[in-house]
Amino acid sequence: MNLDELLNESQKAAVEYNDGASVIVAGAGSGKTRVLTYKIAYLLEQGMMAYNILALTFTNKAAREMRERIMKVVGPSASRGLWMGTFHSIFSRILRAEAEIIGFTPQFTIYDTADSKALVKSIIKEMGLDDKVYKSGAIQSKISNAKNHLITPHVYNSNIANYAEDKRYNTPEFGRIYEAYCRRCREANAMDFDDLLVYTAFLFKQRPDVLARYQERFQYILVDEYQDTNTVQHSIVMQLAAKYGRVCVVGDDAQSIYSFRGAEIDNILGFQRCFENCKLFKLEQNYRSTQTIVNAANSLIAKNRNQIPKTVYSRLSVGEPIEVVNTYSDFEEGYAVAKDIQHVANKRFVAYEDIAVLYRTNAQSRVLEEALRKSGIPYKIYGGLSFYQRKEIKDVIAYLRLIINPSDEEALKRVINYPARGIGDTTQQKLLTVVHDNPSVPALEIIADPLKYGVDVKNAAAGKLQKFAELINSFLDENEQQDAYHVAERVVFASGIMADVSADTSVENLSRKENIQEFLNAVHEFCDQKVNNGDNDIRLVNFLNEVSLITDQDTDKPEDKNTVTLMTVHAAKGLEFTNIYIVGMEENLFPSMMVESERDLEEERRLFYVAITRAKERCMITYAKSRFRNGQTQFSNPSRFLYDIDKRYLRLPNDASFGGGGIVDPYSMFDNAQCTLHNAQFSSRTHDRGEGLFKKREIIKTPVPKQTHKGSFKPVSSASKAPTSPQNVMGFYVGERVEHSTFGQGKILEITGDGDNRKARIDFDDFGEKQLLLKYARLTKA
C-alpha cells in the first residue's frame, strides 16, 4: 500500500497520525470515507489487530460500505474481527454481553419509536391524565431528549426547576410519566434506541472494571460524522478513549443537520479541547463538484457565524452557474423540473440514476411525483414507510419478539387480539392490571391461568386467554427446536396472520400478503448467509437482534436502478449526483417555518449547504410563488438563502431585476395588479422588500374553494408556457363582481378579517347586502 499514490498531502497526514487523538474536519466531497478506509488499512498494516479497532458510524449502510472497501484493500482475513457498525448495533452487542450487570437478560427487546410512543400512551391513560394535554409523541420526544442529555428520571425529579417548568407548560406530571416509562421498559426487559446508548454510558461510568476491559479491547477508536453525535455518544467515546487517547473523529461542522435529534455541533467544534495535543487535520480539496458549485456553497455557508474556519476548493472544471428558476405554482415547479430532466437526459445523456430532486419536506414529493410520472420519467421516492414499519410486518415481528422475550408488553398488546380472537380492550386492560401488579410472575403464566391470578374476567374470556397462551407456548417449543426461518413460517401460518391477510383479495391486501412472503424470504436469506459464512447459529434470537436495528436505507433493490431519485435533503446527506434539483426554495419552507433562533437558522443554512454540495456538475434551484400546503394555497417569497449565495455563481430568473437587493420575479407585476387586497391589507408585510421580507409568518393564507383549485391549477401542457391566469385562487378585491351559488351575482363592498376569518361584504343584485366568510362562501369571479 503506497499512500503517496492513493492520497493527497492532507489526507495522508491524517491517515498517518495515530499516536494520539485527532479531529479530521472533512469538507464536502473531500474524500472522507477514503481517509477512514485507508486509516484503518494503515493501522492493520502497522500491526494492529482488527479486533482492537472500533469504528463507529451512524448508519448500517455507511458501516457496510466501509467494511467492503477495507476488505478490498487489506483482504477479508486481515479485516475479520473489526468492530465496525453503528453506535446502536455495537453497543447493543456490548449490552447483551453485559446485560445481567444492569438487570436485563441478554434477550432484551429493542423498542422502536412506535413502541415507545405506545407505552407512553398507555402510561398516560393509566395515570388518568388528559391525552389532549399529554400528547404521547411530545412526551416521548421529551423523554428521548432527557436521555440524550443523560438525565435519568431520578435526576430529573430531584431538580425542582424541572417541575416548575413542566407546571408552566401545563404538564406537571411529566417527571412521573418519565419514571414510569423507564420502570415499564425494565419490566418488559426492553430498551429503546436511546437506552442502548444511555445504559452503555452508565455501565462504563459505574463499573470501572467493565470499562477497563473495553478500553483494552478498543485500542483505536474511529468515529464518522462526529458532528451528528449527541451528548451520550460523545460521553461514551470519551470514556472509551480516556485511557489511551487513540481516537480519531471525522466530520464536517458545516454539515451538522440533526440537532433536532439531539446532535451537538459543539462535540466536534470543541473536540480538540478534550485531549491534550489533539491534532487537527483539514481536508479542503473537494473532488466531487465543479468550482462554481463549491464556491457558491462556500459563499452561502460563510454567512454562518458558528463554524470551524476552512477553505474548501475544487480543481475540477469551472462549470456552469447554478440556475435559479421561479414558477407561479408548485405544480409548474414540478413541470419545470421534469422538463429540465428530460432536457439533460436527452441532450446531455445524463442517466436518470445520476439525477436527484431534493426537497425540505416529504409532503412536497407528491406534486413532483405527479409531474415526473406524467412526463414519463422513471423515479423513485426515498422515505415514507419502510418495509419493516408496515403493519403486517410489524405484526409478524411482534410475535417473534414475544417468543424471544415473553415480557415484551408492547409486542403482547400488538398480537394478543390480532388476528381477532375475541380478546377485546376490556379483557386486555383487566389482564394488564394484574400483570403490572405481579411483576415477578411471567405474563404468559397469568395469561395461561387468568382466574388463578385474579384477573377479573368471565370464563369465556379466560378460555380465550388460555388458548392464546397455548399458541404462544407452542411457538416457544418450536423455537427450542428450530431455526429462525421455520419458527417464522410457523408463526405466520399458525397465528392466523396468513389466513387473515388471504381472506380478502383486494389490491392492498395482495401486497400485504406479498410483503409477508418477502419477509419470510428475508429470514431465509439471513439463515442461508450465516451458514454460508460458516456460522450455524441461525436461531431466531440472532435474526431479531439484527432486524430491530435495520432500516430501509439498507435495502437497495436492483430494480430501482436508473431512476431519478426524490428525497429530502436530510436523506441525501453523504450522497452525490451529477444533477441536483433543489425545489421549494421559499421563505417558511426552506428555511422552515419552525425556525425560532439564530441557531435554528444556521442549521437550515447548513441543510441548504448539504443540498448544493450533493451536485457534481449541475444544480438547479426552484421556488414557487404559490404552493398548496395543508389544504390551502399559500403565497410566499423566495428564500432568504438565495440572497446568501454570491450572485456571480447564479443564473437568476431575471437578471435586470436582481440588483436592487431582492429577487423581483416577473409575476410581481401581475401580482400587484390582481391583489389590490393584499396591497391594502398586508402592504407592510408582503411588499416591503426591506426587513419585512424576512419576518416570520408572512404567508398569506388564501382560502380557496376546493373544486376551483383543481381546475385552475392544472398545468396546461408544458412547463415553459406562461402560467395560466389564476382565476379565483388569489383572493378577491373590493369592487370586484363575484358569483355565489345561492345568492347569484354581486359586487364586493368591503373585505375584513384575516386568514380563515376573512369576510366579504357583498351587495348581491337580487338579495342585497350580505356578509360572508370567504372560507365557506365558495365565491367565483363573475
Place this chain on the structure above:
DNA sequence: TGTGGATGCCTTTTT
C-alpha cells in the same frame, strides 16, 4: 367488538 364518519394534526428522522 368491529366499523365508519367526523375531527385534528401537520419539519427534518441515521437507530
Place this chain on the structure above:
DNA sequence: GGCATCCACA
C-alpha cells in the same frame, strides 16, 4: 390534502 385517531353506533 392526507393520515391517524377517536367516538358513536350497530
